[in-house]
Amino acid sequence: MNQDVVILGAGLSGSLLSILLAQQGKQVHMYEKRPDPRGAAASQGRSINLALSHRGIQALEQAGLADSLRQIAIPMHGRMMHSVEGALTFQPYGTAGQYINSVSRGVLNRLLIEQAATRQVSFHFEHTCEDVHLVDNTIFVRDEATQKMQEVIAGLLIGADGAFSVLRNAMQKTPRFDYSQHYIAHGYKELTIPASATGDFAMEPHALHIWPRGGHMLIALPNQDKSFTCTLFLAYEGNESFEKLQTEEDVLAFFNRYFPDALSLIPHLTDDFFTNPTSDLVTIHCYPWSRYHHNVLLGDAAHAIVPFYGQGMNAAFEDCHIFNKLLTKHGTDTDALIAEFQRTRKPDADAIAELALQNFVEMRDKVADDAFLERKKIEAELYRRYPNQWIPLYTMVTFTDIPYAEALETGRKQDRIMEEVMKEFTHLIALTDQDFENIVARLL
């Protein structure tokens, strides 16, 4: 049998995994329908910015990319909340020195592909996988230049081909394959805040900006060229929705009402609004992640999630990291590797999917609520006093590699305790040393 690894998709997770596998001496072949992003024609892809945090960084470090990463990332130390009146409130994400990183999807993807190429990974761009024959892991690939079809048999076939995975689609036709796709009522649209007239950032660059407005919200992440990429999250239908924003006047009135300070910073608002697409937000669950032998799904192909915890890429990179560690553990026993990977990773994938949906409510709504902010302060103080006993949920997810499922469960316990605490103490300053000790004791 052909012992080479074939990865479908040269996006973020596929490219990173190719590096990790090449480091273990595997010959890796990548098939990607899009053009080579290193070429001149490239870089018009999605401009979306991503928030890279601990789990993703750990995986990149394993691939020897920690230094390269620092050159393309902008640290964000907390959330900068914008009120309707334009008042700013800064909420640190963690303790001093803890931050997440704004990185451009396109720049990071290019970096990963360049690094993979130096490690003898072989790339086939503009090669579209049309179908997969699962029993022997044959892929049927169309060369977009010649339109010729080609069959490739993989020793190990990895589907890193995203939310609409061709490999998963083939698995869906096999018996007893569990699958769900669920869309939220909101879509999103990207807008741009360019650098200021003086060539500087128009807002604080070391923060993730949020305009929380209950039913909808705007966020902005900094770019290296001193612009910000903004994302408007808004319902498709209803009183305040994309369907209600049909004219330039509609859009201006909407921004003027909810985001006046942002409006003044987005010069091409109405052009961007009507040119840029409105995109969907889907959660995908499936199981198993492998059918028959020697194939596996990972990243969005196995578990696409909504973006509200900033964990989509981090979860996918953690998949790569864990897969790579299991390869070291199981060696040539690929069945055992895949079995352990999907069995142990599935609960964590389900947990982060749930956390991401929950965090939408928190981001668009609760972060503007005083009681919620006071609770966050009390939890921050608990964490400062008992850094190993009371780790806030956001910190567990973002700054540790505690399994997502464990973080979700601990977070639920903390929720129940803090609900009681907030009935008794509405403000941080009311708590004594003994109170803090009692709270932590309840969690343990």
Add this chain to the structure above:
Amino acid sequence: MNQDVVILGAGLSGSLLSILLAQQGKQVHMYEKRPDPRGAAASQGRSINLALSHRGIQALEQAGLADSLRQIAIPMHGRMMHSVEGALTFQPYGTAGQYINSVSRGVLNRLLIEQAATRQVSFHFEHTCEDVHLVDNTIFVRDEATQKMQEVIAGLLIGADGAFSVLRNAMQKTPRFDYSQHYIAHGYKELTIPASATGDFAMEPHALHIWPRGGHMLIALPNQDKSFTCTLFLAYEGNESFEKLQTEEDVLAFFNRYFPDALSLIPHLTDDFFTNPTSDLVTIHCYPWSRYHHNVLLGDAAHAIVPFYGQGMNAAFEDCHIFNKLLTKHGTDTDALIAEFQRTRKPDADAIAELALQNFVEMRDKVADDAFLERKKIEAELYRRYPNQWIPLYTMVTFTDIPYAEALETGRKQDRIMEEVMKEFTHLIALTDQDFENIVARLL
């Protein structure tokens, strides 16, 4: 535009709906990939028996089929429980005169098609719908005899084409279509208890027989030829599972251990076991049930469920009944008809899906439990005393047309009350008139 109705699938729900629509003066065209069941070659389809109850009967009455139905149905007045030792316990389903009906899927389907044909419904058997163009409701149909493809434009396109619906499949490719398919860990296999040597039923015919064994169970429903169709529900994998039953000895030992009284009645057990397929049990949710205009899913195509409440066919027939009533209400405003149908019916479809999954646990496990049986007796007495105030969940689902979602919610309230009641009173005889009055008061 073509004003004719096209129904995909001439199974139970499609055929019934065609009669109801023909009664309203619609010209209806049916496309079905299987051969005409009225022909000589037919009748080798699924032998599965179905439990027809109030909702289904109501729909059949609307189609004028109440009398024909009585000729093919065998009343079942309750559950006959078989212990491992062969002891029998009879549990009535409702009050005296309430029963469900064992009917053969094949016989009922033939009856519906015969009746539809007398009402000028036009049937196209061995015509497979390969694809649907949703924007104008064009179906692409292959004539299995000639292999020629044909395009048909429908004025109203109805997908009654089952759990693997071609119409739903087309909808799945449109934006923001919610979909899930979830398989339970169990599969099922059909076996036969023939008529006895004296040509009579080998067991009590007016009951649904159950051998509840915790992790698995056997059931049997009577047929008109005095045989019983048995269904074994068993996990695919694990300690006691289909994968462990590989040889004739395995099967005989398993039946001897768990179903000794049934074993003696199934002469061709091992032949049946290894010849008949093992089938899957899937729950399918999706939404919306229509895309763009003038098309709609119903029955299993919209909401396939597991069979443990005996409601799959009944829910599908109730869909037809409700759709037909809404057609009368909305007349030619098909958009309004479809909008109200899917909006009001979706919560009920979700509720019966959940109830069906729950009832598997009840059937295979709790029905053999003394405390559960005593609770059932107390609830039966409550129903006898307060027939309009305390209707047991099984009765609401099976013998009324209370919407499934309402039945589910009331059932949950009853559960909470009965949990408390059972802590206080372990036996029916301990309750006074005042106790019964107090219990009912808590529900209202």
